[in-house]
Each structure stands twice: as C-alpha cells, then as structure tokens.
Amino acid sequence: MKTRHWTQSSLHRYIYRGMLSVVLVLLSLSGAKAQIIRDAVSWTRTVEDNGPTEKTIVFTATIKDGWHLYATDLPAGGPTPTQLIVDKLGGAELVGTLTANTKPVEKFDPNFDMKLRFFSGKVVFRQKIRITDAKKFAFEGAIRHMACNDEKCLPPSNWEFTVQVKELGKLSEVAPATSTETPAPQEATPTVGEPSADSATSAPDTLSVDQGMAKDAVSDLWAPVIPELKAYGDKALTQADGSLWMLLVGGFLGGLVALVTPCVWPMIPMTVSFFLKRSKDRKKGIRDAILYGISIIVIYVALGLAVSAAFGASALNDLATNAYFNIAFFLLLVFFAISFFGAFELVLPASWTNKMDEKADSASGIVSIFFMAFTLSLVSFSCTGPIIGTLLVQAATSSSGILAPAIGMLGFALALALPFTLFAIFPNLLQSMPKSGGWLNSVKVVLAFIELALALKFLSVADLAYGWRILDREVFLALWIVIFTLLGLYLIGKIRFPHDTPQEKTPIPMLFLAIASFAFALYMVPGLVGAPLRAISAFSPPLSTQDLNLYKGEVHAQFSDYETGMAYAKQVGKPVIIDFSGYGCVNCRKMEASVWTDANVKATLDNDYVLITLMVDEKTALPETIEVEEAGKKVKLRTIGDKWSYLQRMKFGANAQPFYVLLDNEGKPLASSYAYNEDVPAYMDFLKSGLAEYSARKK
Missing domain, CATH: 2.60.40.1250 (Thiol:disulfide interchange protein DsbD, N-terminal domain)
Incomplete structure (x- = not known):
C-alpha cells in the first residue's frame, strides 16, 4: 500500500481544484434557459x-x-x-x-x-x-x-x-x-400579418396611417430574423441563468458580514494560533487550518442540501408565494432583530457544544478538526443564525432551483473559512487584525436595523395576498424612511442600546455609513407622492397600491398593432421598438417603472422611435381564426394575444417577456434584442445602437 506524502504546494493545488470543481458542477447543474419554453x-x-x-x-x-x-x-x-x-x-x-x-x-x-x-x-x-x-x-x-x-x-x-x-x-x-x-x-385562413380589424383604433387619433401601405408591406414584416439577431451576438435568445452566481456572491457577502460579528471575529486569532502551536511542523499546522476551513464549507453546504432535500423543488418554489410562510418569516426576522438590539441572547443548548467539544478532544486527525469546525458553527449561532436564516430563505424562494440553498451556503462558508486559511499561511497578518471591542456589537445593531427593513418585504407579500391594505406602498416607504433615519442616528452616536460602549467621538467609518443611511432615507421621500424609486422597485409594494401618485413621467406606446405601427414608422421615417409585454408580466412593469421613467430613455422613446407594445395575453378575439403551422403542427390563432405571441416566437425566436427589439422600416433588426435588465445606461446604449444603425442604413 502506497502512502501519499503531501507537500504544501500539492495540497493547495488539490484543494483549489476540488473547490473549483464543486462550484462548477453545482452551477452547471442549473442548466441554461432557452427563451422558448415549450x-x-x-x-x-x-x-x-x-x-x-x-x-x-x-x-x-x-x-x-x-x-x-x-x-x-x-x-x-x-x-x-x-x-x-x-x-x-x-x-x-x-x-x-x-x-x-x-x-x-x-x-x-x-x-x-x-x-x-x-x-x-x-x-x-x-x-x-x-x-x-x-x-x-x-x-x-x-x-x-x-x-x-x-x-x-x-x-x-x-x-x-x-x-x-x-x-x-x-x-x-x-x-x-x-x-x-x-x-x-369560418375556417378561412387569412395571411398572417394582415392588419386586424382593431388596427384603426390601435393608434392615437393624431396619428394617420395609410392602410393600403400597411397591407402591401406585411409579407416582409413577418419574415423570421433570428439569424440576424444572433449575428449581433444576441444573448437574450439563449441566455444562461446567472442567478446562481448571484446567490454565490450574496452568500459570500453574508459570510463576510458574519466574520465581523462578536461571535466569530475573536475566534480567528485563537483558532489559528491553536493550529500553529499544536504542531512543531508549520506545514502540518497550515494543513490542519486548511482542513478546518474545508470542514466549515462541508458543514454549511450540507445544511443547504438538507434544506433542499427536506422541502423538495416544488415546495421551494411555492414558498415565495405562500402567505403563511411570509408572515412566519416576518415574525422570525423581527425576533432576530430584537435579539441583535440586545434584548436577549440567542444560544443553542450548552449540551450540544459540550458534546462537540468532547468529540473533538477524543477524536484525532481529520475527524478532530471536523468536530472543531462543528463546534465553531454551534458557538457562533447567536450571530450567524439570523444571517444564515435570511440567506437560506432568500435562496429557497428564488427561481434558481433546488440547488439554490446549497450554492448560497457555499458562498457563505467560503467567506467564513477564508481567514482561517489565510492567517495560517501568513501568520504575521494576525498582528494587523483590528482588536475586539465595542465596534463588534455595533455591527450586530446595524444588522438588526437591516433585518427589520427586510422583514417588511415579507409582510408586504402576505398583505397583498390577503388584501389587508395595511402595508401599501406609502406606508412601506414611510417605515423604511424611519428605519434608515434611526440607523443613521445610531451610527453618529445619538441612539445607544444596552450592550453598546459609550461613544464620545464618532469614528470616521461610522460617519460615512451614517451619511449613506441618511441619504438613502431622503432618496425614498419622493416615493411618498409616486416617484418610481428604481433602486428599490423590487422590494417595495407595486405603485398600484399607492393612494397618492403625483408622478406623470410614464411612457405610453403609440401603437398596439404591429402592422399599423410599422406602416406609420415608414411614413415618418423613424425606427421602431417592439415591446412584447403582457398584462400579467411583473418584470414588464418593473422595466416601465425603473427604466422607461428615466428622462433620457423617455425622451428617446417619445421622440426618436415609434413604440409598439404588443400584449401577448390580450384576450380580444380576432375577426377570423388564423391557422398556421409551427414546429410541424397546425396552430390556430384565435385572439390578438395569440397573434402577437406567434409573431414573437416565429419572427424573433423568443417567448419570454419583457422582450424588446429594434427594427428598421422593412422589419429587419437594428441591434441585438434586450430582455429584463433594469440597468438604465445599458438600455440607453441599446437604444443608441439602434439609432446609429438606422442612420447608417438610410445613408
């Protein structure tokens, strides 16, 4: 039997490759999302x-x-x-x-x-x-x-x-x-693309369209342009799911926050010193510290997998819409926040940690190190529990599938394990670590304010589900304004809690955090009268729940019929932006509230483009049923929504909304398509690229 002798470099390479493989395998299992889901x-x-x-x-x-x-x-x-x-x-x-x-x-x-x-x-x-x-x-x-x-x-x-x-x-x-x-x-099958009977009423009265021109142009307007879109490097047609990467990053950030809590930070120098002193061989001490970090990762990833196995994929997807669950988690977050404020301490039974200590003392080698990592997980629960709980629920209620909790825990554990490994390899860095003190308790209090703010998001879902109307948008925003104002006052020392140390002077980092908190609270004030507040549109209740709305910066489509809008654009010599939307498309409403309300975007859409919005779930019946062939099968288009959905699938190769595409007057794309992305500069670049290409083609 051969015995493998590890060198420091070979051990590092092995661990690096192993961790990279785990990350890539977990992420690859999520698959890619094709835009057409059949x-x-x-x-x-x-x-x-x-x-x-x-x-x-x-x-x-x-x-x-x-x-x-x-x-x-x-x-x-x-x-x-x-x-x-x-x-x-x-x-x-x-x-x-x-x-x-x-x-x-x-x-x-x-x-x-x-x-x-x-x-x-x-x-x-x-x-x-x-x-x-x-x-x-x-x-x-x-x-x-x-x-x-x-x-x-x-x-x-x-x-x-x-x-x-x-x-x-x-x-x-x-x-x-x-x-x-x-x-x-009547089974007459008119040409797909013939202007429907509602075309005359689709456009505002001020827009006059030559209907003869519209009928003459329809054959080319419906021609597929999928190869042309792909030639632009269109990412929307076959985009990979990046939400798991975001969960990994979010978990990593959560782990970094957990590091600077009173339960974890003091353990870093103590644990690293223990590993370096328990053996005269420094290489063995480094190896033990690395194994300790890997044990932490294994423990937390196993926790994420356990959550997935306990609930199952279907149950995880149902959690996001379950009113009882959202109420329960609202109460849990409030409970955690009260604990972080210092009202009481969250601790696991002492028998659990004692049992783990006994296992670590009685075991040897890798098993001993694993139980030491388990002990750290239990001892630090009072600080890491609320962070882990929030992360697990966010992962479970995401749309990223059954692996989401494990991916979130992988990111969390990587951040938590990283300092134990780094300080073991470079022990001199221990001397530069900030000493424990009152600042660690301030971290917990700041987290308490954030937990309270997040709790309101979950209560909002339950409020909408039952129609209580106790947490309409203006009430939600008012509570957030108060919470972040109080956070700012705490950071400059105007509010103190039981476990806080006296603060005679405001530290510079605290001052800058307070400025950010006050600025955020002021940013939300215009939302009380209807401002869209793009930065928090994903958290706040929909604008439709607000009683007072003085904002008039919305963008409205000029046409709701494809052929009529294209004919008008040709008459006036402007490019077209097709907005495939739906009455039930929440992401469409988010784009309209957070991107289209930008002054530059609104001006470009109103002045430089002809905007045509096509609702794929419009229930109005077509004057005549249209029969087409798609994927080898005969398909009947009975409603206006059927027609626009077929147009999106057949011409552009997509069926998810929102979906934006820029066209010239012959129905050819001017740029790659654009899907859901609330990045205003990116959307402006998308619009500008279409205008530049349209001008070049006219020349």
Whole structure:
C-alpha cells in the first residue's frame, strides 16, 4: 500500500481544484434557459365510455416542476384561465363545463399581485358530452391555458384536439329526432400579418396611417430574423441563468458580514494560533487550518442540501408565494432583530457544544478538526443564525432551483473559512487584525436595523395576498424612511442600546455609513407622492397600491398593432421598438417603472422611435381564426394575444417577456434584442445602437 506524502504546494493545488470543481458542477447543474419554453405543460387526451349516449373527454395536463397551470375560474383582471374552446361540435352537445379532478391551490400570485387558483404536478380535466346523432358527430377544439412560475409567465396557448367517432365506443343505434350542432367558425385562413380589424383604433387619433401601405408591406414584416439577431451576438435568445452566481456572491457577502460579528471575529486569532502551536511542523499546522476551513464549507453546504432535500423543488418554489410562510418569516426576522438590539441572547443548548467539544478532544486527525469546525458553527449561532436564516430563505424562494440553498451556503462558508486559511499561511497578518471591542456589537445593531427593513418585504407579500391594505406602498416607504433615519442616528452616536460602549467621538467609518443611511432615507421621500424609486422597485409594494401618485413621467406606446405601427414608422421615417409585454408580466412593469421613467430613455422613446407594445395575453378575439403551422403542427390563432405571441416566437425566436427589439422600416433588426435588465445606461446604449444603425442604413 502506497502512502501519499503531501507537500504544501500539492495540497493547495488539490484543494483549489476540488473547490473549483464543486462550484462548477453545482452551477452547471442549473442548466441554461432557452427563451422558448415549450414543455411547461404537456397534454394528452382520452375518451371514457359512460354509456351509449354519454361520453367524457378526459384531458390530462402534466406540469413541469416549478411551474403552475391556472384553474378554470379566475377573478377578472388576472391571467387566462384553463378553458375549453369549441371550434366544431356536431351530433352532440356539451353537458356541464370543464371540471378538474382535484381542488386547485389558492395562493397569492406575485405575477399578478392577487390571490389566484392553480394546479401543480398533474391534473385531469373532464368534459361530458351527450351524443345526439352519431352519424353527424364531429368535435374539434382546443384547451386554452396559461402557465407561470415564480419568475415569469408564458403567453396563453392552445392545445388543439379532434375527437374521432371511432373513439366513442358503443353508441346508440337509434339517434334522437333532433340534433344539436354548433357550427364551426369560418375556417378561412387569412395571411398572417394582415392588419386586424382593431388596427384603426390601435393608434392615437393624431396619428394617420395609410392602410393600403400597411397591407402591401406585411409579407416582409413577418419574415423570421433570428439569424440576424444572433449575428449581433444576441444573448437574450439563449441566455444562461446567472442567478446562481448571484446567490454565490450574496452568500459570500453574508459570510463576510458574519466574520465581523462578536461571535466569530475573536475566534480567528485563537483558532489559528491553536493550529500553529499544536504542531512543531508549520506545514502540518497550515494543513490542519486548511482542513478546518474545508470542514466549515462541508458543514454549511450540507445544511443547504438538507434544506433542499427536506422541502423538495416544488415546495421551494411555492414558498415565495405562500402567505403563511411570509408572515412566519416576518415574525422570525423581527425576533432576530430584537435579539441583535440586545434584548436577549440567542444560544443553542450548552449540551450540544459540550458534546462537540468532547468529540473533538477524543477524536484525532481529520475527524478532530471536523468536530472543531462543528463546534465553531454551534458557538457562533447567536450571530450567524439570523444571517444564515435570511440567506437560506432568500435562496429557497428564488427561481434558481433546488440547488439554490446549497450554492448560497457555499458562498457563505467560503467567506467564513477564508481567514482561517489565510492567517495560517501568513501568520504575521494576525498582528494587523483590528482588536475586539465595542465596534463588534455595533455591527450586530446595524444588522438588526437591516433585518427589520427586510422583514417588511415579507409582510408586504402576505398583505397583498390577503388584501389587508395595511402595508401599501406609502406606508412601506414611510417605515423604511424611519428605519434608515434611526440607523443613521445610531451610527453618529445619538441612539445607544444596552450592550453598546459609550461613544464620545464618532469614528470616521461610522460617519460615512451614517451619511449613506441618511441619504438613502431622503432618496425614498419622493416615493411618498409616486416617484418610481428604481433602486428599490423590487422590494417595495407595486405603485398600484399607492393612494397618492403625483408622478406623470410614464411612457405610453403609440401603437398596439404591429402592422399599423410599422406602416406609420415608414411614413415618418423613424425606427421602431417592439415591446412584447403582457398584462400579467411583473418584470414588464418593473422595466416601465425603473427604466422607461428615466428622462433620457423617455425622451428617446417619445421622440426618436415609434413604440409598439404588443400584449401577448390580450384576450380580444380576432375577426377570423388564423391557422398556421409551427414546429410541424397546425396552430390556430384565435385572439390578438395569440397573434402577437406567434409573431414573437416565429419572427424573433423568443417567448419570454419583457422582450424588446429594434427594427428598421422593412422589419429587419437594428441591434441585438434586450430582455429584463433594469440597468438604465445599458438600455440607453441599446437604444443608441439602434439609432446609429438606422442612420447608417438610410445613408
């Protein structure tokens, strides 16, 4: 048996490669998000034979993990419910309505800011029919449905079906004298892209459009331009999910905060000195310290994996919209904040830490080091517990999948383990460490204020779910203004808590933090009268909950019809920006509130472009059903939303919203497309690139 002798450099290389592999494997498991998602809901159909004249059409929906399918009865102003569309029904009549086999879950849906009913996993819908004349039987139609996850919604879509008479089983030999027949709608298939009947009312009265010009141009306007977009290096069409990287960074920052708490900071020099002194061999001391850091990482990553295993992927996705969970976590954060303020101390049972100490003393080698790391985790819980709890919940309620808690804990543990390894390798750095003192308690108090502010976000979700209206936007902002004003007063020494040391002079770092806190509080004041407050739009309740709104800086589309808007742009010689949006698209509202309200963006959209907003979930019926072929299947476009959703998929190769694309007057792209990103300078660069390309083509 060969014994491997580790050198310091080989050990470092091995650990580096191992940790890099863990990070890359975990991140790669998240996969890439293709913009066109076709398998969120898959359908199958069978026929149940209930008798010679009574039949049941059974529709089975299999819903992809993390997504949900809306129920058949929903309140007005919400998403499209699951419904049966009948194109042709002869020799039979419907009995009752489309009915699910299970009761839908009723929860607050952040995509629509209302309580809605939906299904997850698998659900079966049944529609009974009565045969009135077997010889004339014909049944064609579709199941119209809409699917969402916690991040976005897909446009309403139709699953087409045709029931053949041979599927009905045993039929009555004598047909009734009377028959019921629902005539099929006219199956004329006008050219896709022909201006719809509502075109004349789509544009404001001040905009005059030559309808003849619109009809002449439609064939080229619908031509696919996916290769052209990819030639621009379009990232929106096949973008990787970067949210796991953000969780890793967020966890790392949380770990850095945990380092400077009173429970962890004093342990660094003590633990490193112990490792260096327990062995006369400095290399062995460094090795032990590195193994100690790795043990910390293993413990916290295991905690993240345990959370994922305990809840499962579906449950993790449901947490973000669960009102009871949000109320519970609001109370938990308030509890943590009170503890950080100094009202009481959070400690785990002493028997737990004593048991770990005994294990560390009785064990040897790597096992001993692992139990020492476990002891650190337990002893520091009073300070790290609130940070870990917040991080785990944020990871669990993100849309990044089942690995999110583990990724968050990996970042946290890396930051926590890093100083033990660095100070062991470079022990001279220990002398330059700031000494423990009252500043460590100040860190806890600052965290307490931040915990209170975050707690209000979770209470806001529950408030919206139940419609209490106790935490409307102006109330939320008023509380945040008070919290960050008090934080600023604390930082300059005007407010003291039980465990704080007397402060005669304000330290320079505290002064700058206080300035930032006061400035943030002042920044939120205009929000009380309706200012969009782009920096916190993801935290505050929607602007629709605000009673007083004096802000008039919104951008409004000039057209809601593609062909009419394109024809007008050609007349006036301007480029076009197509805004694929939806009534239930929360990220669309965020872009409108945080990006379009910027003065430069608004001026560019109003003056230099023709803005066409196309709602992919518009329920208004088309004058005539349009039948097209997509992915080898015939698809019927019945509503205006169907038409715009098909345009986005067919011409631009995407079906997620918001989706922005810049076009010239022939329908060709001027730049790569733009998806959800609240970076105003990036959006301005996007608009400017289109204007520059349009000018170059005109020359």
